[in-house]
Amino acid sequence: MRDINTIKLVTFSDLVITIPFSTPSMIAEINRTRAITYDSSNILSNHYGDRSIKFANNKNTLLHEIDNFIKNK
Numbered sequence: 001m002r003d004i005n006t007i008k009l010v011t012f013s014d015l016v017i018t019i020p021f022s023t024p025s026m027i028a029e030i031n032r033t034r035a036i037t038y039d040s041s042n043i044l045s046n047h048y049g050d051r052s053i054k055f056a057n058n059k060n061t062l063l064h065e066i067d068n069f070i071k072n073k
Contacts, residue, residue: 007031015069017062020044025053036065
């Protein structure tokens with residue numbers, strides 16, 4: 001199995017979708033890669049405040065954020 005470098009993977013991505021409280025969203029923000037944190041449980045609220053990381057706590061919001069990304073690419 002090959003080693004996967006998370007920093008390189010995120011840096012070379014156009015969009016990163018992560019689970020809440022995970023490091024890849026922070027790496028994305030530092031490298032100015034768009035990031036969406038998705039809470040499929042719909043329990044959490046946006047804990048990122050005014051940061052560049054988007055937050056979605058349901059499927060419709062996630063799809064809306066992805067659609068916005070595609071339109072603004």
